[in-house]
Amino acid sequence: MRILLAVTSSISAYKTPMLVSMLKKQGHEIICAVTKNAQNMVGVKALETMSSNHVITDIWQEDDVLRHININKETDILLIAPADANIIGKIANGICDDAISTIACAYTKKKYFAPAMNTHMWLNKATQKNVKYMIEELEYELIEPESGNMACNDKGVGRLAELETIIKKITSNDNKYQNIKFTITSGATKEWIDPIRYITNNSSGKMGASIYEEIVSNGGISTYIEGEVNTNLNIHSNDKKIKVDTTKQLQEAVLNELDNTDILIMAAAPLDFRPAVSYDKKVKKQNLNSIELIENDDILASTKDKKKKGTLIVSFAAETAETDDELKNYAVDKMNRKNADMIVANKIKDAIGKDTNKITIFFRDGRYKSYPILSKKECAKEIVSIAVEEWKNKQQL
Numbered sequence: 001m002r003i004l005l006a007v008t009s010s011i012s013a014y015k016t017p018m019l020v021s022m023l024k025k026q027g028h029e030i031i032c033a034v035t036k037n038a039q040n041m042v043g044v045k046a047l048e049t050m051s052s053n054h055v056i057t058d059i060w061q062e063d064d065v066l067r068h069i070n071i072n073k074e075t076d077i078l079l080i081a082p083a084d085a086n087i088i089g090k091i092a093n094g095i096c097d098d099a100i101s102t103i104a105c106a107y108t109k110k111k112y113f114a115p116a117m118n119t120h121m122w123l124n125k126a127t128q129k130n131v132k133y134m135i136e137e138l139e140y141e142l143i144e145p146e147s148g149n150m151a152c153n154d155k156g157v158g159r160l161a162e163l164e165t166i167i168k169k170i171t172s173n174d175n176k177y178q179n180i181k182f183t184i185t186s187g188a189t190k191e192w193i194d195p196i197r198y199i200t201n202n203s204s205g206k207m208g209a210s211i212y213e214e215i216v217s218n219g220g221i222s223t224y225i226e227g228e229v230n231t232n233l234n235i236h237s238n239d240k241k242i243k244v245d246t247t248k249q250l251q252e253a254v255l256n257e258l259d260n261t262d263i264l265i266m267a268a269a270p271l272d273f274r275p276a277v278s279y280d281k282k283v284k285k286q287n288l289n290s291i292e293l294i295e296n297d298d299i300l301a302s303t304k305d306k307k308k309k310g311t312l313i314v315s316f317a318a319e320t321a322e323t324d325d326e327l328k329n330y331a332v333d334k335m336n337r338k339n340a341d342m343i344v345a346n347k348i349k350d351a352i353g354k355d356t357n358k359i360t361i362f363f364r365d366g367r368y369k370s371y372p373i374l375s376k377k378e379c380a381k382e383i384v385s386i387a388v389e390e391w392k393n394k395q396q397l
């Protein structure tokens, strides 16, 4: 795992070179960032030496002027340890006035914070309110401070969690999808009318990308098949990315991967039709009055006799349904037609153009699970976790 360790100002910052050393021994790669104040407690050179990486102290000193954004792609998790009251206040209020607060504001992957401060500062109502906001609204996982003697001679809660506790927390889920092979499809396909014009579906690829990130950060291996997307996903070196254009190419890529797939997650929006004729040369507009369409294969249906025994198929259904019953009818019919094991359904109005979604997952045996409005990232977490559970059950049959 590639860990971005952000060190802020608490006396316990002196422990962070040791934390880096312990994480490196477990095979993790560490990039450190340290605030100006924390440099009174721990040396930049110590962190640099232990991590074998350049330490971020000021975004304006970085060679890459967009490092605070690009660090998202270079790392898998953000760990703020120790997190002082100041950084907690800044993050909870969206303030970006130094390297760490700016990086945190732009960070989209898994985020942890391990607070450390004097008991009164920890129990201060403003700190508690900010901590709650970070957990509930900004999706940070808290690594609770511990009780005991403090450096300031007070006794109480506020000590940085033991380094072993921090490591256990950030690595506990690390490998839960290890040894499971996923194929994920994402984005829209295109069908060409001529070299300049095409028809397509409306799909950003965000759900497929969130699903990939959830899998990779938990040790799963994936083939990621991507059509037209608005995402900029960094693929892990263990994984494979296949870029496709048309529905036929997507179908070929999916079928080629089936021998090597335990769970197929079909989040892509393949175009159902293609022009009967695709012209080699640009057609003059006066010659293009109508386009005859022919139907493409249904990719999921075509996997029926080709997938290996035990492969789990996850389908999606975004519908313009008005009621929950209407959504259920469309989704269950689709799941059965496509021979999928489960289908993730949502109403289009709940998802398009939003960072949130409201999904219901239907299963072949009539079970279903409805969720409240969740961020697309949380939806991805639920979908992958349920799919893995169902896949494991399928192996028992």
Ligand code: CTP
Binding pocket: 247, 266, 267, 268, 269, 270, 271, 272, 296, 297, 298, 299, 300, 301, 314, 315, 316, 317, 318, 334, 338
């Ligand atoms: N899908 C597929 N092959 C296609 C079209 C869609 O495998 N040619 C998959 C999608 O990736 C998705 C699921 O089928 O997982 C549902 O897609 P959707 O477009 O809603 O299904 P359609 O069968 O095209 O139904 P509709 O009539 O609603 O367009």
